Amino acid sequence: MMSGLSRVNASAAVDEVVDILEDEGSVIIEGFVDETTLAGLWGDLGPSLSATAYSEKGYDGHRTRRLSSLFARTKHLVPVVTHPLYLQPARRIMQKPSHMWVGKSRIEVTPSIQLSATQAIQIDPGQGKQPLHRDDSLHLRRHPGPTSRVQLMLAMSEFTAENGATLVIPRSHHWDDERPPRYSEAFSSAMPAGSVLIWLGGVYHCGGANTSDKPRTSLTVSFDLGNLRQEENQFLAVPRETVLQLPEEVRRLLGYDLCPPGVGWNEMQDPYLLLEEDENLAP
Numbered sequence: 001m002m003s004g005l006s007r008v009n010a011s012a013a014v015d016e017v018v019d020i021l022e023d024e025g026s027v028i029i030e031g032f033v034d035e036t037t038l039a040g041l042w043g044d045l046g047p048s049l050s051a052t053a054y055s056e057k058g059y060d061g062h063r064t065r066r067l068s069s070l071f072a073r074t075k076h077l078v079p080v081v082t083h084p085l086y087l088q089p090a091r092r093i094m095q096k097p098s099h100m101w102v103g104k105s106r107i108e109v110t111p112s113i114q115l116s117a118t119q120a121i122q123i124d125p126g127q128g129k130q131p132l133h134r135d136d137s138l139h140l141r142r143h144p145g146p147t148s149r150v151q152l153m154l155a156m157s158e159f160t161a162e163n164g165a166t167l168v169i170p171r172s173h174h175w176d177d178e179r180p181p182r183y184s185e186a187f188s189s190a191m192p193a194g195s196v197l198i199w200l201g202g203v204y205h206c207g208g209a210n211t212s213d214k215p216r217t218s219l220t221v222s223f224d225l226g227n228l229r230q231e232e233n234q235f236l237a238v239p240r241e242t243v244l245q246l247p248e249e250v251r252r253l254l255g256y257d258l259c260p261p262g263v264g265w266n267e268m269q270d271p272y273l274l275l276e277e278d279e280n281l282a283p
């Protein structure tokens, strides 16, 4: 029986973080970013986040603001995603060698990892709990199974049980796909600003309810296994003006599409809308 989420500080060893993640599925790291990085993130993202409308879908939160495309908006994400206690555990947990036959040769292949989603999330007072979910369900992964995602949530403001700190069910990545998650099994990730919660894609979690009178502000990024993508990079291979000459079905097949339950979005929307905008702007 667990009594809370494990926590370490930023001087912890990579081995310790890997061991906690593999066993418990999540860890809080206090003092993860320095004050300059935190202030830089607030400066680059804060004004746009406050100006963003509330999410349209209940799942994303009618009292929650979400701002994406974060690498286009700030350089201060670099120390977050390259932090040794995030990047190295993500590599150690996901970059497991695999074997295959190519003709008579039995070869070993180690996959890469890639940045997947980036999003600032502000949960305003009055927002209720999000449904508990697993992030690797986006790729329809089966459980228990190899980890394909390692996610990070940075507390840009203090996280408390009252203001909507992320709720996590420890060890739930070991569960199968038949066991439903219950809020009574979840623990709050209360932590000071500048700390992070890291969790594996198979762990049940959700945004908490904000019953306080102040917003809870955060930023989330994910690393996914590098092979969860198209073989040929169609976005680089086919110029946008050529894509615009193709029928809708082919544009969508090239990747300008959403895959249920929610992979491939741009600013939380169907990426096909970008092509329609381009068409409307064309002379």
Ligand SMILES: O=C(O)CCC(=O)C(=O)O
Pocket (backbone or CB within 6 Å): 060, 121, 130, 153, 164, 165, 166, 167, 205, 206, 207, 208, 218
């Ligand atoms: O905001 C949070 O604490 C969690 C958000 C989340 O899990 C999601 O939007 O999928």
